[in-house]
Amino acid sequence: MTDRLYYRNSALLTFEAEIVDTGAFENRFYTVLDRSAFYPTSGGQLFDTGTLNEIAVIDVIESEDKEVLHITEVPVGKEGDTVTGKVDKQRRLKNRQVHTAQHILSQAFIKVCGAETVSVHLGEEYATIELNAADISDDNLLKTEKLANKVVEDNLPVDIIFADDELLKYLPIRKIPEREGELRVIKIGDFECSACGGTHCNRTAEVGFIKIVGTEKIRGHVQIKFLAGNLALMDYMNRFMVTNRLSKAFTCHVNDLPDKIEKLTQDYKTAQKKITQLQKELLPARAELLAGEAKMAGKVKACCRIISDLDNNAVNFLTALVADKIKGLALFMTGEWLFLAVADKTPFDAGELMKQLALQMQLKGGGSRKAAQAGGIEPDKFEEYKDFILKLVNE
Numbered sequence: 001m002t003d004r005l006y007y008r009n010s011a012l013l014t015f016e017a018e019i020v021d022t023g024a025f026e027n028r029f030y031t032v033l034d035r036s037a038f039y040p041t042s043g044g045q046l047f048d049t050g051t052l053n054e055i056a057v058i059d060v061i062e063s064e065d066k067e068v069l070h071i072t073e074v075p076v077g078k079e080g081d082t083v084t085g086k087v088d089k090q091r092r093l094k095n096r097q098v099h100t101a102q103h104i105l106s107q108a109f110i111k112v113c114g115a116e117t118v119s120v121h122l123g124e125e126y127a128t129i130e131l132n133a134a135d136i137s138d139d140n141l142l143k144t145e146k147l148a149n150k151v152v153e154d155n156l157p158v159d160i161i162f163a164d165d166e167l168l169k170y171l172p173i174r175k176i177p178e179r180e181g182e183l184r185v186i187k188i189g190d191f192e193c194s195a196c197g198g199t200h201c202n203r204t205a206e207v208g209f210i211k212i213v214g215t216e217k218i219r220g221h222v223q224i225k226f227l228a229g230n231l232a233l234m235d236y237m238n239r240f241m242v243t244n245r246l247s248k249a250f251t252c253h254v255n256d257l258p259d260k261i262e263k264l265t266q267d268y269k270t271a272q273k274k275i276t277q278l279q280k281e282l283l284p285a286r287a288e289l290l291a292g293e294a295k296m297a298g299k300v301k302a303c304c305r306i307i308s309d310l311d312n313n314a315v316n317f318l319t320a321l322v323a324d325k326i327k328g329l330a331l332f333m334t335g336e337w338l339f340l341a342v343a344d345k346t347p348f349d350a351g352e353l354m355k356q357l358a359l360q361m362q363l364k365g366g367g368s369r370k371a372a373q374a375g376g377i378e379p380d381k382f383e384e385y386k387d388f389i390l391k392l393v394n395e
């Protein structure tokens with residue numbers, strides 16, 4: 001059985017070991033060592049990466065019989081060979097920070113609102129804790145986050161304890177798992193104590209800081225999304241860059257951004273309303289001009305055009321105005337929409353015509369007898385759409 005060096009020392013990154021087994025593993029190769037500092041994916045924590053004799057370790061798996069399999073693209077060596085293992089420092093640090101943060105947060109949620117952790121996932125980019133609670137109030141989220149960061153600030157020792165049944169009686173462990181023999185326990189000062197096989201910081205200050213970044217409902221429980229250490233720092237840097245850009249663009253302080261954006265959104269809505277109103281006032285004159293361009297197309301007088309300076313509402317309105325004015329048919333296109341209208345006393349059905357066009361040209365369209373619309377059109381196919389509609393009305 002591999003001696004798991006990280007069990008006793010999570011800071012150990014370089015080690016010497018002997019190969020005890022090798023073989024093929026899904027088009028790749030596995031190596032088992034007599035001792036290893038590499039953490040295999042388990043207990044919600046991701047595997048370490050690094051090298052064995054300079055060969056990249058791309059995955060580390062715990063086999064069914066609890067051996068640690070180091071997965072590589074090429075064989076590392078043969079049984080009896082000595083290897084030098086190097087664990088990737090940054091990835092290990094990230095895993096230690098996030099895992100220790102998870103223990104702190106899990107205990108903080110119990111202390112603040114009695115919510116116990118039922119599952120954890122410590123991912124590449126963020127980590128989650130599923131709590132046995134349907135919801136956590138914003139106030140309790142804030143209190144939990146503050147308590148967790150106070151534990152970081154207090155720089156408590158994170159001790160690894162191998163506890164037998166006797167010692168277990170004296171440890172306030174959150175949840176004692178089914179097992180035989182010694183239990184590995186992670187104890188964070190007098191704040192938190194739980195059974196765990198993961199890699200942790202030596203002291204809580206190494207966690208950096210802990211930030212809850214979201215909540216989600218799953219299986220009737222609330223799931224807390226959080227960041228810690230370098231992940232939290234990278235997130236902060238990214239958010240700083242974004243808010244800094246916004247604050248320059250809106251020439252205001254970051255704190256004033258929400259009010260500024262709310263005001264701009266209101267101003268935009270008011271301006272849109274004004275534009276719609278002005279367009280409506282101008283439309284009768286525009287309809288008059290367009291009606292003058294209308295020509296007989298077989299049995300019907302038609303006006304067909306691309307209109308690029310009005311919004312959808314205005315074009316829809318204009319189509320009806322022109323159709324009535326020429327006592328015929330108007331077909332206008334704007335952006336990716338097609339608008340069709342027919343005058344009252346014509347024998348055509350705009351909705352029906354549009355439905356047939358949509359069927360033929362794979363568009364999404366329909367409407368009433370007087371007016372119809374189609375979306376998802378291809379702007380350079382206007383002539384095809386027009387010819388199809390005029391052909392239908394002349395059949």
Ligand SMILES: [Zn+2]
Binds near residue numbers: 043099
């Ligand atoms: Zn753990």
